[in-house]
Amino acid sequence: MTCLDIIADYGLRSIGIGERLLPRKDFTLCHQITLIGSGMIWNIYFGTLALLGGFFFSMVLALGKASEHPLLRRTCNWFIFIFRGSPLFIQFFFAYFAFVSLKGTFSIFTSFTSAWLGALIVLFCNTAAYSAEIFYGALKAIPRGDIDAADAYGLSRWSRFKKIIWPTMLRLGWPAYTNEAIFLFHATTLVYFSAFPTWQQRGDALYYARYFADKTFNPFVPYPILAGYFIILTLIVIWIFGLMNQRLNRHLPQDRRISLKLRLNLIR
Amino acid sequence: MKKLLLTTAAFALTASLGFSDVIRMGTEGAYPPYNFINDKGEVDGFERELGDELCKRAALTCEWITNDWDTIIPNLVSGNYDTIIAGMSITAERDEVIDFTNSYTQPDPSAYLALSADVDLAGGVIAAQSNTIQAAHIASTGGATLVEFPTPEETISAVRNGEADAVLADKTYLSPIAAENTDLVFAGDDIMLGGGVGMGIRESDSELKTKFSAAIDSMKADGSLNALIVKWEIGATF
Amino acid sequence: MEELKRFLIFSFCSEPETLGNLQWLSCYLTTIKHSELYKSVFVVLLLLAITAPVSLMFGFGGAMAARSRIWVINGFGRLYIAIVRGVPDIAFFMFFVIALDQALEWLRHHTLCPDWSDAIWQGNDFVVCPEAKMPLSAASQWVHNSYSFALAILTFSIVFGAFAANVLFGAMRAVPGAQIETADAYGMTRRQTFWRIIVPQMWVYALPGLSNLWMILIKATPLLFLLGIEDIVYWARELGGSKTAKFTSYPHGDLRMWYFLALLVFYLAFTRISEIVLDRLMARLTFGQAITGGDSQRAGKT
Structure with a gap:
């Protein structure tokens, strides 16, 4: 069996396409790299969707936290505090528990106990809370002069927000937000490790790494492979976010771009 | 991975014997009746009693260590403890990596537990703990849908x-x-x-394997092993 | 016999099956096994208290290496930061402790038993001479416990040191250029500038990042059981799982939700206290440094 055959059989195993049975003996390096790579599909799925959804929700939360309306502000504060203040491990546990109980009463919740939806919601809320804190910090860091200038131009509240506040907030918060994205992708490995069940051996990268570690009794091969995949993923995330950072900073003089980037790299 | 030691009983012996090395017994502590942590926070169960008796017969000083199931074999071969005594079935794959003593239980059957006796086992959804022989069995038979959970509790x-x-x-x-x-x-x-359950020992440690196998045989011979099996309800006797 | 199972003795606990709810609960929560849970809270706090300064040291070293003008050291520093930051901590914890333990024993083996002729790797087995064992197999249990605790601290520190290095590296470069130019004008050497100008001033820039790291460190403690430390989450799972009457005097169904709820409160409270302390620290550090205030500081003040 050549490595190409293995890739054809197991490359999409994590989403249920290809060979049904996992390899059970004669594990080659190719088996391990292919299956763990196949599991990365789920890590990327969870990370990307949670990040995209969480981005917009975090804007709402950040603005809510900065709002003058006490009820709205308090609600947002609590949401952020609970999701930032507790380990993801425990959040997954409670979410699964809650979804299973709800499922018994309302049939809408049937899919929620599956990781693809249930865990995604937890990750979405989690990253929204962390990002909201970052963007709230950035919102408070917008130079007063920028807003005064917008007022002097007679911009309406909405266009002042759209043209001045929002882009500046993004720009200031971006380096920290990049770190958040990296952490979120790392956090996706906890999905099948903590509470959510794995259906028909369709798991994430860590699930398959553990499978091989268990079958070969040698942790020194599968986990470094997993680590290698994540280093590549992290580099890609940093590259994409770097491109966006360049775009956000494109109107600034060269030297101020660099200094901003360095200064704000400090806040997660 | 070295886990916190859960008993001091064996420790007292070390001082009196002085010269003898301590044999560290690795177990999981989460699989009653084989091994579990009792109300006193100590390792207890069938294998605790068995292991203490075996050590006595082999004239060894033993200490109990608990370790996560996932890394129980890597830590044995790495030398962090000397035996695995954790309800581990003797299988061909495991035997390639470590050695087993003679088995101290009869092969233990696996069974289905459900809310009603007439549930569809061939085509239904069957839960199992991740990375167990049961999970592998369901995955290989087709028909039924396998759903794996990290701990037995959750299944x-x-x-x-x-x-x-x-x-x-x-x-x-x-x-x-x-x-x-x-x-x-x-x-x-x-x-x-699976086959019967045996103690896992490093392949390079054949002396220890011989000692424990002899102790197990002597317990089989005088009926004390059967008495333990009956006491803890570990399937059939020898 | 019953008394041996408890660390707090109530006279009514001898027959738990017959008790009412409140008494049952007070007996149940004071078993020796529960004291392991309470102890693990202190273990976690102790680990955090040691890991924080140690990883700060690792971070400082890493940041200094990444600033170095010697390319080997510079490369090493950057590689350390990049690799460890790129890997999920859980994947790291799965094999790193065993690797670290083996590396230590390998080193000891070569120094302590130069005459040893057997191979260290015998098939799958890793066998070093008895004198090189870490700790010695006859060592008493507290030595074994402290050793695994030390390994866990080292592993945590290496991981979080990389993140701290990243923060400190940024902070060192965030010290305003004018300060460094002034130091140059005074004729300070590179070393003097670093220790007298950059290091004292960088903390205010590093604090937001470091406090975030602290929050993340707190929340990484549930992974401690992977490193061989029985932490609060391990005991909550173990104690909360349903127990049958055959193996305990206190049989119960699945109580994990309540245990995890208690953990949730613990973590939230701990986070809140940390936030308050760090806010005060930030206010103090910012005081008197207002001239250097960058954007992040202005955020801290408003």
Whole structure:
């Protein structure tokens, strides 16, 4: 069996396409790299969707936290505090528990106990809370002069927000937000490790790494492979976010771009 | 990975013997009746009693260590403890990496536990703990849908809350649960999956293996092993 | 016999089956096994208290290496930061402790038993001479416990040191250029500038990042059981799982939700206290440095 055959059989195993049975003996390096790579599909799925959804929700939360309306502000504060203040491990546990109980009463919740939806919601809320804190910090860091200038131009509240506040907030918060994205992708490995069940051996990268570690009794091969995949993923995330950072900073003089980037790299 | 040591009983002996090395016994501490942590926070169960008796017969000083199931073999071969005594079935794959003593239980059947006895085992959703022989069995038979959970506890909850139709696990583990919970019953026939349970020992440690095998044989011969098996309800006697 | 199972003795606990709810609960929560849970809270706090300064040291070293003008050291520093930051901590914890332990024993083996002729790797087995064992197999249990605790601290520190290095590296470069130019004008050497100008001033820039790291460190403690430390989450799972009457005097169903709820409160409270302390620290550090205030500081003040 050549490595190409293995890739054809197991490359999409994590989403249920290809060979049904996992390899059970004669594990080659190719088996391990292919299956763990196949599991990365789920890590990327969870990370990307949670990040995209969480981005917009975090804007709402950040603005809510900065709002003058006490009820709205308090609600947002609590949401952020609970999701930032507790380990993801425990959040997954409670979410699964809650979804299973709800499922018994309302049939809408049937899919929620599956990781693809249930865990995604937890990750979405989690990253929204962390990002909201970052963007709230950035919102408070917008130079007063920028807003005064917008007022002097007679911009309406909405266009002042759209043209001045929002882009500046993004720009200031971006380096920290990049770190958040990296952490979120790392956090996706906890999905099948903590509470959510794995259906028909369709798991994430860590699930398959553990499978091989268990079958070969040698942790020194599968986990470094997993680590290698994540280093590549992290580099890609940093590259994409770097491109966006360049775009956000494109109107600034060269030297101020660099200094901003360095200064704000400090806040997660 | 070295886990916190859970008993001091053996420690007192070390001082008196002085010269003898301590044999570190690795177990999981989460698999009653084989091994579990009792109310006193100590390792207890069938294997605790058995292991203490074996050490006595082999004239060894033993200490008990608990370790996560996932890394129990890597830590043995890495030398962090000297034996695995954790309800580990003797299988060909494991035997390639470590050695086993003679078995100290009869092969333990696996059984299905469900909310009703007439559940569809061939085509339903069957829960099992990740990375167990039961999970491998369901995955290989087709038909049934396998759903894996990180701990055995969660497989039982999954049956209760309707996520799975039945759970497949060692019968010895399921029996006390079935006995005390009227809502859960055994379904279908038992399946023979693993061999008997033995102690895992490093391949380079053949002297220790011989000692423990001899002790196990002597316990088999005088009936004390059978007495323990009956006491803890570990399947059939020898 | 019953008394041996408890660390707090109530006279009514001898027959738990017959008790009412409140008494049952007070007996149940004072078993020796529960004292392991309470102890693990202190273990976690102790680990955090040691890991924080140690990883700060690792971070400082890493940041200094990444600033170095010698390319080997510079490359090493950057590689350390990049690799460890790129890997999920859980994947790291799965094999790193065993690797670290083996590396230590390998080193000891070569120094302590130069005459040893057997191979260290015998098939799958890793066998070193008895004198090289870490700790010695006859060592008493507290030595074994402290050793695994030390390994866990080292592993945590290496991981979080990389993140701290990243923060400190940024902070060192965030010290305003004018300060460094002034130091140059005074004729300070590179070393003097670093220790007298950059290091004292960088903390205010580093604090937001470091406090975030602290929050993340707190929340990484549930992974401690992977490193061989029985932490609060391990005991909550173990104690909360349903127990049959055959193996305990206190049989119960699945109580994990309540245990995890208690953990949730613990973590939230701990986070809140940390936030308050760090806010005060930030206010103090910012005081008197207002001239250097960058954007992040202005955020801290408003």
